[in-house]
Amino acid sequence: xxxxxxxxxxxxxxxxxxxxxxxxxxxxxxxxxxxxxxxxxxxxxxxxxxxxxxxxxxxxxxxxxxxxxxxxxxxxxxxxxxxxxxxxxxxxxxxxxxxxxxxxxxxxxxxxxxxxxxxxxxxxxxxxxxxxxxxxx
Amino acid sequence: xxxxxxxxxxxxxxxxxxxxxxxxxxxxxxxxxxxxxxxxxxxxxxxxxxxxxxxxxxxxxxxxxxxxxxxxxxxxxxxxxxxxxxxxxxxxxxxxxxxxxxxxxxxxxxxxxxxxxxxxxxxxxxxxxxxxxxxxxxxx
Numbered sequence: 001x002x003x004x005x006x007x008x009x010x011x012x013x014x015x016x017x018x019x020x021x022x023x024x025x026x027x028x029x030x031x032x033x034x035x036x037x038x039x040x041x042x043x044x045x046x047x048x049x050x051x052x053x054x055x056x057x058x059x060x061x062x063x064x065x066x067x068x069x070x071x072x073x074x075x076x077x078x079x080x081x082x083x084x085x086x087x088x089x090x091x092x093x094x095x096x097x098x099x100x101x102x103x104x105x106x107x108x109x110x111x112x113x114x115x116x117x118x119x120x121x122x123x124x125x126x127x128x129x130x131x132x133x134x135x136x137x
Numbered sequence: 138x139x140x141x142x143x144x145x146x147x148x149x150x151x152x153x154x155x156x157x158x159x160x161x162x163x164x165x166x167x168x169x170x171x172x173x174x175x176x177x178x179x180x181x182x183x184x185x186x187x188x189x190x191x192x193x194x195x196x197x198x199x200x201x202x203x204x205x206x207x208x209x210x211x212x213x214x215x216x217x218x219x220x221x222x223x224x225x226x227x228x229x230x231x232x233x234x235x236x237x238x239x240x241x242x243x244x245x246x247x248x249x250x251x252x253x254x255x256x257x258x259x260x261x262x263x264x265x266x267x268x269x270x271x272x273x274x275x276x277x
Contacts, residue, residue, distance in 0.1 A: 003159065007182035010158025014183065015190025017151040022195060024143045026204035026211050029151065031241040036265055047144035052244055054148020059245040061149065062156040071162035071246075073253035080235055085243075085257040087232025089264025092240055094272065095225025096215065099239040100151075102226070103184055108191025109212070116218050121230030128234025129170040 018105050021051075030101020031055075032092035091121075139206040152245050158183040161246050163237030170234050221272075232264075 018029040025047070038048035063070050074081065092098040095117050097106060102121075106114020159165040160183060168177035203209050233239050236257065238246065243261055246254040 001157075003177075003179040004182055007158040007179045008186045010154040010156075010160070011183040011186030012190050013150050013154030013157065015187040015194070017147040017154065018187075018191050019194040019198070020143055020147045020150070022204065022210065023198040023201075024205045024207075025140050026207040026209055028211065028213065029147065031239075031244065032265070035240060035244065035262070036269075039262070039266075040269075047140040050141050051144040051148040051151075054145040054150075055152040055155075055241065055245050056248040057145075058149035058152020058154075059156045059161060060152075060248040062153045063248075066157075068156075070249045071164070073246075073249075073251045074163035074167075074237055076163075076236055078253075078256070081253060081257055082260045084232040084236035084238075085260025086264035086267075087228050087235070088238065088240060088243070089232075089261035089266075090268045091225045091227070091229030091232060091264075093225070093265040093268040095222050095229060096213070098229060098241070099184075099233075100241050104187040104191055105195075106213070107188045108195045110192075111213065111216075113213070113215060113218055113222055117222055117226040120223055120226035121233060124227045124230030125170045125234040126172045128231045129167060130173050132235065133167075133171055134173055 014100070014104055015108075018100070018108065022105075028101060028105045030097050030105060032089075032098040033096070033101055036093060095121075143206065151241065152248075154183075154187075155242050155245050160239075160242040161249075166237035166242070167234075170237075225268075 021027045021029045034048045034051055038045055038052060097114070097117060102114040102117040107118060155161055159180065165177060166180065168175065169180040199210065238257060240261060243254065243258050247258060
């Protein structure tokens with residue numbers, strides 16, 4: 001499938017997932033928040049754990065049905081990978097959301113906070129790749 | 138029970154969307170973030186169509202008094218833009234650019250069974266928990 005068509009359909013599926021969550025059970029589909037809640041909110045753990053299990057199952061299903069090869073992990077050094085993971089976890093908790101919570105859902109709610117957050121992480125994401133690939137890479 | 142079924146179906150849909158669009162491929166994500174190199178703009182369409190969908194659907198959903206299977210909507214309550222929002226998002230973007238995974242694709246990638254993906258998610262969880270311990274915040 002053409003990369004643009006696949007990305008567009010993928011985006012719509014993600015939007016539909018967020019639509020089901022809000023329309024049926026009233027929840028915002030923010031992955032970082034769902035993960036944190038699954039770890040730390042025992043009384044509200046079940047739906048969060050099931051959503052995350054579904055996430056893995058959906059990813060598996062796509063590769064199994066489409067035959068698309070599973071992507072290999074990045075060849076970035078492990079130190080870089082671990083620092084990146086720490087920053088993603090620390091930053092999304094501090095900023096109350098990630099690409100899904102602020103990006104897909106928050107912007108859908110036309111939240112100023114989410115537009116600010118999305119603009120910020122896009123800019124620092126672009127800047128980080130520019131610095132690591134073109135200035136020191 | 139209904140919550141459980143909705144959550145697992147929505148999770149599956151989300152996982153298919155992420156993998157189909159290429160978000161679980163770190164090389165593709167880095168190509169998208171490499172604005173000044175051989176930029177791969179296709180992932181713009183993930184966010185574009187995702188937000189277009191929620192912009193329309195959320196508007197209709199929030200006209201209802203409550204969700205179909207729940208008593209109320211659980212919406213974010215904060216409205217102010219503070220340094221935590223901006224600094225947190227900035228740090229997240231740096232981590233995203235260093236490796237190519239944001240939280241959703243990172244968790245979905247565990248299905249690939251590669252040790253790197255488990256270590257990345259472990260680091261992500263340690264980062265998140267340490268933020269709470271250091272800055273004493275409730276789960277968002």
